[in-house]
Amino acid sequence: MKTNSQNIAIVGSGFLGMTVALRLADAGHRVTIFEAAGEIGGLASAWTIGNYTWDRHYHVTLLSDEHTRGLINELGLEDQFRWVETKTGFYSDGELHSMSNSLEFLKFPPLDLISKLRLGYTIFKASRITDWRELEKITVEEWLTRLSGRKTFEKIWRPLLLAKLGESYKHTSAAFIWATIQRMYAARRSGLKKEMFGYVRGGYANVLKRFAEVLNEKGVEVRLNSPVQSVEKLANGTFNVRVIDARRKTDLAEKYRTHRTKYAAFNSAVSVAAGFSGAFLTEPEPTPRRRRSDRVAPPPPEEFDRVILTCPSSKAAEITPQLEGREHLDLANIRYQGIICASVLLRSSLSKFYVTNITDNSPFTGIIEMTALVNKTEFGGNSLVYLPKYVDPDDRLFDASDDSIRETFLAGLEKMYPRFKRRDVLAFRVSKVKRVFPLPVLNYSEDLPPMRTSVDGLYIVNSTHIVNGTLNVNETVALAKRFAGELLDELAAGGAR
Ligand SMILES: Cc1cc2nc3c(=O)[nH]c(=O)nc-3n(C[C@H](O)[C@H](O)[C@H](O)COP(=O)(O)OP(=O)(O)OC[C@H]3O[C@@H](n4cnc5c(N)ncnc54)[C@H](O)[C@@H]3O)c2cc1C
Incomplete structure (x- = not known):
């Protein structure tokens, strides 16, 4: 190991945290990842649906996703x-x-020819704009109405914006739709003839399993079930990283105990790998439920030279009491969009479409038929469909039971697809995440807290720093590489303590 090797903690094992870990470990630093959940991967983690393991949230890679x-x-x-x-x-x-x-x-019947031409022109125009900063100053509604006309805005754009942003679209800048259209056009710009969608066989579970193995080979330690409670700088210049007491480990173990599936096997593989803690997932013992008195004592805080937080900004603010008041305020003020996303395993397909956009009223805001992309053999010949509903983090749907969400969502499918029958539903699972991506409000980039905080050696890097793009793994990996590059330069220039 190099003499100036640093001992670095990373909070969060999503693609951001893991990619940063990979780059820092390659440069000879000692890296430990703290992950609150019982598995790695964050938003891109996998779970079981019926007897099959696939992504908790639908994921696709574009041919143009170079990172x-x-x-x-x-x-x-x-x-x-x-x-x-x-x-x-x-x-x-x-x-x-x-x-x-x-x-x-x-031929699209809901729009007349003039409206279609204006819609086509809007998309073409957005694909040609290179400076997104000007678009941050104007609302997406104003910009789209100006280019497409009020009628097309109401008929097409408004439902699509509502689908992703809810009523918050009213505060969102035109940079949002620009970034979305740019991603659609990325393939053509890079000279590829047409856009293709791709996935890795076995889904993200397969990618994450391999990622875990590679990190392990490079000496990166991953602590599962380790929600970081506080990060505090000490007088000697190092940081104390404190994890919430280990009681949650038991809760998670119990959760997994009832789901002994293919994915549990994956968890085991990751858990037992040297450097990975959380081995309790490997062999769930048939012991009775633990009592409060069995609570495991909180582990002692650990010392690191530097700490990188990749969790959402509000959480980052919560665990870093030493930041300046202004920084706390800026972090807490970032508005996020949440999601309720149902995975539905069906005996038969709904349609031939990978994405179905919905402009009518519906309990979910889109339909992603994964098996229009992924070979059905991954699911024993069945179909996998995702029903996402993007909502505000305070939306009451977060308090609804999974059963009531199932009832509402299946009723929505019955209304849309007369051939759909409830008896075809083999499994239904609901994922709820309150902070998925930051809302790109007007002048978003101007108020964005920098990745380097006022506390020397403490960094906050997350999806809020994807300023001119949409949330996807490609942007996340690009951000991780950019940040890791900057940090390594800083260390090489003598930033190392
Ligand atoms: C519905 C949906 C569909 C998507 N579709 C696509 C797609 O088709 N293609 C694509 O490329 N991308 C897609 N994405 C985006 C992709 O999932 C994200 O870009 C990526 O996963 C973000 O990674 P991250 O590391 O930045 O964040 P996260 O994955 O959110 O990771 C943050 C991690 O921090 C952990 N954490 C939080 N607080 C603490 C704490 N106190 N202590 C320890 N750990 C903590 C969390 O548990 C989490 O694991 C989709 C996302 C969603 C939600």
Whole structure:
């Protein structure tokens, strides 16, 4: 190990935390990742649905996602990619339409020809704009109405914005739609003939398993079930990282005890790997429920030279009491969008579309039919569908039981697809996350807290720093590489203590 090797803690084992860990370990630093959950991967983690393991939230890679592909390549999984040309549907005025090519767009009944031309022009115009900063100063509603017209805004854009942003679209800048359209056009700009969608066989569970192995080979320690409670700088210049007491370990172990599935096997593989804690997941013992008095004592705080937080900003503010008041305020003020996302395993397909956009009223804000992309053999010939509903973190749906969400969502499917039958539902699971991505409000980038905080050696890096893009693994990996590069430069320039 190099003499100036630093002992670095990373909070969060999402793609951001793990990619930063990889780069720092490669440069010879000692890295420990603290993860609150019982598995790695964060938003891209996997879970079981019925007897199958797949992503908790739908994930697709674009052919133009160079950073994701680079990472997958580095993990040795490039040959496991499968690339597919997918179709897009639009559910509008009670009917399902295909919108997968220009001809279908021209035939699209809900809009007259002039409106279609204006819509097409808006998308073309957005694809040509290179300076997004100007777009941060204008609301997305004003910008889209100016280019597409009020009618098209109400008929198409407003439902699509509501689907992703809820009523908060009113405070969102035009940079949001620009970034979305730019991602759609990335393939064409890079010279690829058409956009293809891809996934790694076995889904993100496969990628994460390999990622865990590579991190382990490089000496990175990963502590599962370790929610960081506080990060405090000491007088000697190092940091104390304190984890909440280990009682939650028991709760998680109990949760997994009832789900002995393929994924539990994956957890085991990760857990037993040297450097990974959380081995209690490996062999769930049939012991009775622990009592409060069995509480495990909190582990003593650990000392590190530097700490990098990759959790959402409000959580970062909570665990870093030494930041300046202004920084706390800036972090706490970042508004997030949450999600309720149901995974539904079905005996048969709903449609041929990977994405179905919905402009009518519906309990969910879109339909992602994963098996229009992923080979059905991954699910024993069944279909996997995701029903996402993007909501404000304070939305009452977060308090609703999974059963009531199931009832409402399945009723929505019955209304949209007359052939859909409840008896075809083999499994239904609900994921709820309050902080998924920051809302790109007006002048977003101007008030953004920097990654380097006022406390020397403490960094906060998360999806809020994806300022000119949408939330996806490609942007996340790109951000991780940029940050790690800056930190390594800082250390090389003598920043090391
Ligand atoms: C519904 C949905 C669909 C998506 N679809 C796609 C897609 O098709 N393609 C694509 O490329 N991307 C997609 N994404 C985006 C992708 O999942 C994210 O870009 C990526 O996972 C973000 O990684 P991250 O590390 O920044 O954050 P996260 O994954 O959120 O990681 C943060 C981690 O910090 C941990 N943490 C929080 N607080 C603490 C604490 N106090 N102590 C310790 N640990 C803590 C969390 O448990 C979590 O593991 C999708 C996301 C969602 C939600």
